[in-house]
Amino acid sequence: MKILVCISHVPDTTSKINFANGDTEFDTNGVQFVINPNDEFGLTRAIWFKEKQGATVTVVNVGGSDTEATLRKALAIGADEAIRINANPTDGLFVAKELAEVVKNGGYDLVIAGTESIDYNGGMVPGMLATLLGYNFINACINIEVDGNNATAIREIDGGKETVSTTLPLVIAGKKGLVEEKDLRIPNMRGIMMARSKALAVNEPTSSASATKAVKFEKPAPKSAVKLVSADNLDELVNLLHNEAKVI
Amino acid sequence: MSILIYAESAEGKFKKVALELASYAKNVADAMGTTVTAVTVNATDVSDLAKYGVSKVLKVSNDKLANFNAKAYADVIKQAAEKEGTKLVVLSSTTDSLYLAPIVAVNLNAGYASNVVALPVSTSPFQVKRNAFSNKAFNITEISTDVKVIGLAKNSFGLAEGAVSLTEEDFAPALNDADFNIKTENVEKVTGKVTIADAEIVVSAGRGLKGPENWGMIEELASVLGAATACSKPVSDIGWRPHSEHVGQTGKPVAANLYIAVGISGAIQHIAGINASKVKVVINNDPEAPFFKVADYGVVGDAFEVVPKLIEKLKAFKANNA
Ligand SMILES: Cc1cc2nc3c(=O)[nH]c(=O)nc-3n(C[C@H](O)[C@H](O)[C@H](O)COP(=O)(O)OP(=O)(O)OC[C@H]3O[C@@H](n4cnc5c(N)ncnc54)[C@H](O)[C@@H]3O)c2cc1C
Numbered sequence: 278m279k280i281l282v283c284i285s286h287v288p289d290t291t292s293k294i295n296f297a298n299g300d301t302e303f304d305t306n307g308v309q310f311v312i313n314p315n316d317e318f319g320l321t322r323a324i325w326f327k328e329k330q331g332a333t334v335t336v337v338n339v340g341g342s343d344t345e346a347t348l349r350k351a352l353a354i355g356a357d358e359a360i361r362i363n364a365n366p367t368d369g370l371f372v373a374k375e376l377a378e379v380v381k382n383g384g385y386d387l388v389i390a391g392t393e394s395i396d397y398n399g400g401m402v403p404g405m406l407a408t409l410l411g412y413n414f415i416n417a418c419i420n421i422e423v424d425g426n427n428a429t430a431i432r433e434i435d436g437g438k439e440t441v442s443t444t445l446p447l448v449i450a451g452k453k454g455l456v457e458e459k460d461l462r463i464p465n466m467r468g469i470m471m472a473r474s475k476a477l478a479v480n481e482p483t484s485s486a487s488a489t490k491a492v493k494f495e496k497p498a499p500k501s502a503v504k505l506v507s508a509d510n511l512d513e514l515v516n517l518l519h520n521e522a523k524v525i
Numbered sequence: 526m527s528i529l530i531y532a533e534s535a536e537g538k539f540k541k542v543a544l545e546l547a548s549y550a551k552n553v554a555d556a557m558g559t560t561v562t563a564v565t566v567n568a569t570d571v572s573d574l575a576k577y578g579v580s581k582v583l584k585v586s587n588d589k590l591a592n593f594n595a596k597a598y599a600d601v602i603k604q605a606a607e608k609e610g611t612k613l614v615v616l617s618s619t620t621d622s623l624y625l626a627p628i629v630a631v632n633l634n635a636g637y638a639s640n641v642v643a644l645p646v647s648t649s650p651f652q653v654k655r656n657a658f659s660n661k662a663f664n665i666t667e668i669s670t671d672v673k674v675i676g677l678a679k680n681s682f683g684l685a686e687g688a689v690s691l692t693e694e695d696f697a698p699a700l701n702d703a704d705f706n707i708k709t710e711n712v713e714k715v716t717g718k719v720t721i722a723d724a725e726i727v728v729s730a731g732r733g734l735k736g737p738e739n740w741g742m743i744e745e746l747a748s749v750l751g752a753a754t755a756c757s758k759p760v761s762d763i764g765w766r767p768h769s770e771h772v773g774q775t776g777k778p779v780a781a782n783l784y785i786a787v788g789i790s791g792a793i794q795h796i797a798g799i800n801a802s803k804v805k806v807v808i809n810n811d812p813e814a815p816f817f818k819v820a821d822y823g824v825v826g827d828a829f830e831v832v833p834k835l836i837e838k839l840k841a842f843k844a845n846n847a
Contacts, residue, residue, distance in 0.1 A: 290774055290794050294661045314775055369627070370636065395659050395774065395797075400639050404595075404627030413706050414595065416624040429710070434593075435620050436720030437769075440711040453775050458762065488636030492652060493665040503807070503817050508826030511838045514806070517822055519842065522804045524726070524783040525750065 278332040278423065278445075280323045281385040283376060283402065284351055285313035285394035286344040296494040303396070303494070312347055315391025315452045321462050322421065322455040323389055324355040330423070333357050335383065339366045339375050345477060352472035353464030359475070364482040368489045369397075373405035378483050380410055387428075388448040389455075392417050397491075403450035413443045419454025527560040527581065528553060529611040531602050533619055534568040541684075541723070542617040544577050548685040549644070549677050550615050551578025557613075557648050560689075564605040564696065566590050566598065575691035577684065583608070583696035589705070592712070593621050597704035599628035604698035606633055606672070614674045619722065626676050636668035639676040659774055660800035678801065679780040721772065724753035726783040727802070729772060731757035731795075733788020733809065733828055737765035742832045743787060749839045755779065757789045773798035788828045791816025808832065 288294070289309040297304040312320065326332040336351040338344050339362040348359040362375045380388055388407075393400035407414030415421075419438065420431040429442050430449060464472070506514045518525045528550045532543035543563075550561040562581040563574050567590060571582045583605050590597060602625065606614055614629060616622040618640070630637035640656040642663070650667050653675055657664040668675075721727060728747040734740065740754075747754045754770060761771035772779050774794040780801035787808045789795060796819055799805070807820040810827050817823045824831050 288658075290659070290797065294658045296662070368636075370630075373627075373631075397657050397664065398640055398659065399637075400623055401627040401630070401637055404624065405631050405637075408599075408628045408631040414628070415707065416595065417620055433620055434712070434714070435722035437712065437714035439709060439713070441707050442710050443707040454768070458775070488630075488670045489638055489666050489668050491664050492667050494657070495654075495663040495665070496661075497663070500819065503820045503823045505817075505823050505825065508824050508831050508834075511824070511831070511835050514822060514824065514835070515838050515842050518783070518804070518806070519846075522783070522821065524804050525839075525842070 278326065278330070278387060279383065279385045280326060280332050280334050281380060281383065281388045282316065282320050282323050282334060282336045282351070282356065283388065283390040284316050284320070284336050284338045284347060285391060285396070286310050286338055286340055286347040287313045287394050287396045290314070290395065294496070300494045301492070310344075310347060312350060313391050313394045315393060317461055318453050318455040319389035319391060319451040320351055320354060320356065321460060322451065324462060325456065326423065327355065335360060335385070337362070337376060337379050339364055339372045341365060348477060349472050350464055352475045352477070353468040354462045355468065357475065359477040361477065361479050362482055363479050368487045369399045369401035370405055370488045371484070371486055373402050373409055374484050374486055375482055376402070376406050377409040379480070380406070386445040386447075387423065388412070390448065390450050392450045392452045403448055407448035410446075410448070413447045415441060415443070415447070415449045418449040418451045421449055421451070421455065526610050526612065527562045528557070528613045528615060529602070529606050529609055530561060530563045530579070530615045531622065531625070532563040532565050532568070532574055532579070533617065533621065534565060537567070537569040539568065539573050540619065542619055542679060544573065544684055545680070545682055546615060546617045546677055547574050547577035547579045548687075549682040551687055552644055552685065553613070553615070554578070556644070562605070562609050562611070564602060566601060571693060572691065576686055576688050578687045578689055579691065580689045581692045581694065583694055585696050585698065587697070587700070589700060592709040594704060594707060594709070595621075595624045595628055596707070597700055599625050599632060600701060600704055601698045602629050603632045605696065608696070612672055614672070616674065616676050618676055618679045622676065626674055630674040633672045633674065634670060635672040635674045636670040637674040637676070638666045638668055640678045641675045642678050642681040656801065659797035661797065680782065680801070680803070681780070715769070719747075719751060719753040721753045721755055721770070721777050721779060724781055726750045726752035726785070727755050727772075727779050727781045728752045728785045728787070729755035729757070729789060730760070730787040730828075731789030732759050739829070740766065742836065746785070746832055746836050746839070749836055749843065757795055786816055787832060789816060790814050791819065
């Protein structure tokens with residue numbers, strides 16, 4: 278099985294979010310970048326397939342050369358090869374179109390992406406990619422098993438979960454559950470050494486199609502301070518929730 | 526030319542998000558000088574939609590669509606959009622609609638913006654404000670395509686009644702066999718309990734509760750409020766509570782009207798997932814807990830004393846306001 282894992286390069290969860298150039302750009306100053314958490318679950322599941330039933334694992338990112346450290350980390354975790362599409366990921370559709378080219382040229386059977394990336398939270402690349410390719414697609418996927426050409430997956434639904442069956446080729450958008458957090462792989466010294474000799478191809482983009490653009494950023498208005506209520510005066514809390522906040 | 530919404534229903538009844546979607550679309554339609562059409566799948570009584578401003582409903586009734594199927598449902602929405610000459614499709618942020626939206630967008634050659642939290646900033650050029658960076662910032666997004674798809678974040682607009690007269694029309698879109706390549710084998714849904722996705726109020730507890738045996742008071746507090754229960758990540762990791770209750774950046778997002786956090790420290794990853802909730806109440810014995818910085822109301826105290834007392838107060842309040 279040939280697996281492609283889409284890797285988004287995102288600010289670490291604890292990053293302070295600031296904007297530059299008159300609030301038109303994300304300020305990367307002092308920000309640590311990581312593999313998008315949802316993609317990390319998918320990458321570990323791909324490595325699991327490789328170890329349990331045999332598969333090759335390629336990771337791909339659409340981004341500038343600064344994202345190569347993130348791809349190297351994915352190689353150190355166990356991916357076999359990496360591809361970087363040398364372009365600024367301007368919007369979800371653009372990224373999906375570039376990824377579709379990679380999938381077509383590489384003939385991948387299973388494409389694993391994350392349900393959403395934690396920077397723009399678009400939640401659109403995997404679904405767009407599958408639709409552009411005409412592949413089957415499962416969103417919010419929390420488990421996947423593959424047997425020959427058949428796949429069984431579990432996806433989250435509101436208030437529960439659903440088991441579905443389908444066939445390859447398939448795109449899934451995954452999240453925690455694909456593997457548990459304790460099973461996430463951390464690069465070890467041997468992996469880091471081996472990653473140095475693995476191929477990291479750089480491809481030029483093929484299109485320039487974008488359908489949306491981020492024109493400006495805003496931070497939420499500063500919050501007023503918390504109103505503290507004494508533990509001996511919970512009537513006051515009930516009163517505030519009813520009369521002031523109007524939520525009960 | 527009207528705005529198209531997909532109004533989600535379950536067992537024939539519209540979900541509250543569908544009515545919120547109608548309210549939102551009606552406001553956008555008024556600003557753009559047009560009307561709102563809804564497409565429904567296997568909904569029986571659609572009159573509720575008219576109360577919130579929908580003037581036309583395309584009713585799809587088809588047993589093949591009894592189970593949600595993203596590709597097939599996306600086909601339905603696409604054909605409804607084409608039939609109406611729609612330039613703007615508005616979807617909600619349920620798990621199903623988030624699944625559908627990117628498929629619909631590609632099929633309609635439309636740009637898509639998700640997580641939209643307010644009426645458009647401008648309709649020409651078309652710009653919307655959306656949540657980004659896990660609710661730590663907003664982003665104004667411009668959609669440049671002729672047809673546009675947007676996804677409304679839950680609870681970001683609310684319900685706004687504005688009755689209009691309604692035309693109903695049976696609609697039988699063509700379905701493609703290949704759409705059914707994904708087969709539903711089994712659905713497991715929590716029943717008889719408010720779920721995090723549908724809840725107006727969520728009562729959540731963290732490691733401060735010391736052990737699973739102490740969750741009785743959290744369930745009771747939730748039951749008095751008609752709320753869903755939730756927990757922080759370590760709590761579900763240790764197995765005190767099911768994974769389905771884990772909220773936060775790596776868990777479920779919560780956009781409730783009221784979020785009550787008991788014995789949760791307020792780590793940034795937890796806050797990222799609950800930030801979209803309107804009113805936050807924190808009960809914690811540590812006055813320095815970071816959660817107090819983002820809370821609206823706080824009680825510094827021992828959960829084991831505060832929660833039982835609060836349950837009594839709320840019961841009394843409910844009795845007086847019944
Ligand atoms: C990549 C990543 C992703 C993560 N994603 C998530 C996520 O999605 N969701 C999430 O929740 N966490 C997430 N975390 C973990 C997060 O950083 C915190 O560790 C976690 O939220 C802490 O949970 P807690 O507040 O229940 O426990 P603790 O940090 O142990 O805090 C317990 C709190 O209870 C209070 N307390 C103790 N006893 C009492 C008492 N008797 N009465 C009242 N209060 C009491 C304490 O003062 C303390 O504030 C993530 C971490 C990482 C690194």
